[in-house]
Amino acid sequence: MKRTTITLLLTALALLLGCGGARAQQDRTPGIIRSALMGLEYEVRAGINIGGASPLPLPAEIRRIDSYSPTFCFSLEGDVIRWFGEKRRWGLILGLRLENKGMQAGARTKNYGMEIIGDGGERLKGNWTGMVRTKYRGTFFSIPLLAACRINPRLRLHAGPYVSFQSSGDFSGHVYDGYLRENDPTGNKVVFEGDRRATYDFSDELRSVQWGVQAGVNWKAFKHLTLSGDLTWGVTDIFKKGFRTISFDMYPIYLNIGFGYAF
Amino acid sequence: MMRLKPLTTSLLFAACAALAATSCIKEEAPNAEADIESCTLAGDVLNRDPIIENDRITLILKKGTDLTALAPEFTLTPGATILPASGSTRDFTTPQSYEVTSEDGRWKKRYRVEATTSGMTTGTFRFENARMDSNGKYQIFYETDAAGAEILTWASGNPGFALTGAGDDCTDYPTYQSGTGYRNKCLALTTRRTGSFGTMMNMPIAAGNLFLGTxxxxNALKDPLTATRFGIPFEHVPSHLRGYYQYRSGETFYELDRSASDKLKPVPGRKDRFDIYAVFFESTDDRKHLDGTNALSEENPNILAVARIAPEKAVECDAWSPFEIDFVFREGKQPDPAKLAAGKYSLAIVFTSSFCGDRFEGAPGSTLRVDEVTLEYE
Known part of the structure; x- marks a missing residue:
């Protein structure tokens, strides 16, 4: 049921954008003019995502962030903008965005409760004090639906919700240099040192549909070239409901900076 | 561009401010651990260092120490508290219990503290008694005196295996009790695969083992060979070790191969072999106990005598078979009566289902059963 709805939505959007694009190709000026008369504008954009998936606020178990790398994450987006009223001051944006979100981070934890399930169903449960290195990367089809406000002919602000469908995801890493208390803080203590590390991979626990809100600004630098900046803030945990290994929710928060072509 | 800049800047600023406001490192939470980190006794009464395990402390004291009035002092996880208080005078003719509460008040751990002035007081090991560990995962063997009081606790690698999560039932562990002994119950040791976590740690198999010591x-992951601390105080001169065993090698013998995905390299045609040995040695300040690196070393100057089953006798047999091994004193080594009386000597007895198990080599499935072991001494 859910999957069908997603497919339908994506197809509809692809058709909409595709039609606009195709018509622009064949008969650009009349098509765009006709659209503009109806209050429709089209734009394609490319950008990069900088940010991370983070618990908010940081739980007390995280004592220090040692390293962080945003990694290279791109986005490609097509938007349809419908302006309303005579002044065309307010409008609605529907988009389709193909994007990566990722990060690499290293942190030191204290008494961090975790449970890892091994390939053969083995359970390793306990409290970890020491280093944790995490790599996160997801590929998404995102659909933003935003309210737009034209400040002046060249400048636009927009804000609204988006929904992201994950097509692939990786959340993995390892723990090292520290110790585990088996089961709970009073359990057997086991030291990890040197090359001793325990790897984990929670990729299968990432949720496939995420929601969030975004807000940004779009500036028409030249007739067709736009520059934009958007903050996307996930409001859903990146993990499935019921996934308790990571005891806190993690939210994807990214700044997207890009340029675009406005038809 | 002029108009973009302040806007982009303010947007960036807003984003950063929002992130900064929500992602500050929180104040450190109070400690959740409730460990006794060290234990000391006033006066020169200790014959060995205190043995501090996760929920148990053993104090081995010099002969003549008055057990009825000891006041051990403890250091704890910072912020934790202990009841009765550190330094309280108590009667240790029977084991005493202490409760440590963590700084955050959420966790409590009960320690059993026992004190003894004598070495091992039994020479018969029947393997009839096994209790579950505090998490109810694996069995711990102990021996009792005629009155049923626990007088000896055996150690095994089971606490390490528990970390792999590979054992569902206590009989899935490498060291467990079997109901089909030579007489009643017996000790059973089986070499096991350690699952994905054990493999990840380059410890793809675990041999069953049982030994006197802790x-x-x-340090089981950091330095597995030294994690097996062999030996407990012994005030006699051992001469023979005898008992009954059954043995069956697992199908395929594996060597450790860190480059393989399962960390194992099969060695076709090779049979596994069990090992039974006992070592009589002197505990000195620089070497208080033996471990996997030096227990059988020819160069170890602390060793006085070794009793070890000969490789040609450590063969497969499905019926209960007797074994008898002699302690062979090393050249120039004789027990010193004064040291013997002062409790300076220790004894280790070790059983294992794979003789190279300490190096993570062996045949999974190899099973050694042992029963009715007697240590003869003078």
């Missing part, structure tokens, strides 16, 4: 689980 298993230092804290």
């Amino acid at each position: 298993f230092d689980v804290v």
